Amino acid sequence: MAARMTPAAIAPPAVRITDLTKVYDDGTRALDRLSLEIPAGSFFGLLGPNGAGKSTLIRALCGLVRVSDPDSRIEVFGCDARADVVRARGLVGLSPQDPNLDRFLTVRETLTYHGGYFGMGRHQAREKADELIDAFDLRAKANTRTPRLSGGMKRRLLLARAFMHDPPLLVLDEPTAGVDVELRMELHDYIRGLHASGRTILLTTHYLEEAEALCDDIALIQHGRIAMRGTPDDLKLEHGAETVEDLYLQVIGR
Ligand SMILES: Nc1ncnc2c1ncn2[C@@H]1O[C@H](COP(=O)(O)OP(=O)(O)OP(=O)(O)O)[C@@H](O)[C@H]1O
Numbered sequence: 443m444a445a446r447m448t449p450a451a452i453a454p455p456a457v458r459i460t461d462l463t464k465v466y467d468d469g470t471r472a473l474d475r476l477s478l479e480i481p482a483g484s485f486f487g488l489l490g491p492n493g494a495g496k497s498t499l500i501r502a503l504c505g506l507v508r509v510s511d512p513d514s515r516i517e518v519f520g521c522d523a524r525a526d527v528v529r530a531r532g533l534v535g536l537s538p539q540d541p542n543l544d545r546f547l548t549v550r551e552t553l554t555y556h557g558g559y560f561g562m563g564r565h566q567a568r569e570k571a572d573e574l575i576d577a578f579d580l581r582a583k584a585n586t587r588t589p590r591l592s593g594g595m596k597r598r599l600l601l602a603r604a605f606m607h608d609p610p611l612l613v614l615d616e617p618t619a620g621v622d623v624e625l626r627m628e629l630h631d632y633i634r635g636l637h638a639s640g641r642t643i644l645l646t647t648h649y650l651e652e653a654e655a656l657c658d659d660i661a662l663i664q665h666g667r668i669a670m671r672g673t674p675d676d677l678k679l680e681h682g683a684e685t686v687e688d689l690y691l692q693v694i695g696r
Pocket residue numbers: 466467468470471472490491492493494495496497498499539
């Protein structure tokens with residue numbers, strides 16, 4: 443009998459990357475013909491050692507680096523991210539690894555300006571900014587300029603900014619690096635909630651227990667290529683590993 447076509451089965455994947463190569467100007471080959479598909483609705487963990495190519499992949503996905511090979515393809519929910527950068531970028535909320543906050547803006551301005559860039563009206567942007575300021579416990583700093591925030595507060599603001607225009611795909615590059623335990627748990631709950639309400643999440647982290655707890659699909663990247671891909675349970679079974687950390691050490695093991 444033919445498989446029943448569910449909406450999920452016919453919807454384009456959140457991300458489809460085909461043969462992506464990135465060689466930086468100094469000759470560093472950060473991505474080497476990498477292909478990866480992330481189904482819509484998944485909570486996807488992109489894992490791998492320092493320098494593996496995770497952030498480069500994310501920057502390519504968001505149109506922030508020039509792709510080296512003209513035949514590389516990047517699609518976000520079926521939208522060609524190289525041909526239609528603006529539309530594709532609107533589908534993604536990015537929390538970058540390096541805090542790139544504007545030093546002249548306050549917390550509230552950071553959020554409302556971002557809303558403006560992504561087509562939100564002034565009133566709508568203010569309302570959403572207020573909601574996120576409360577959700578991320580930034581109320582006391584709402585009118586503080588970003589250089590005066592602590593490291594963890596900057597992280598929170600980066601996340602709030604990523605959620606501002608309510609995109610269907612959230613790309614979180616080490617969102618919990620340097621965040622205290624309590625806040626990390628709150629962030630996990632918040633991100634889980636977004637996932638439960640239908641958003642696709644692409645997360646990178648070096649906290650493997652975080653990936654274990656959150657992700658339903660993972661890929662390990664090494665030297666700019668996918669070294670392993672699957673659900674944590676399937677991969678653990680296949681490799682006789684107890685945890686994602688065991689799995690990681692087996693595959694990446696130095
Ligand atoms: N602007 C750049 N110019 C030259 N090389 C770069 C640049 N950005 C990154 N690289 C190199 O590309 C490779 C991949 O870096 P990338 O930042 O993608 O790794 P990553 O997997 O995100 O690592 P980490 O876990 O440390 O964040 C590394 O060798 C890095 O030094």
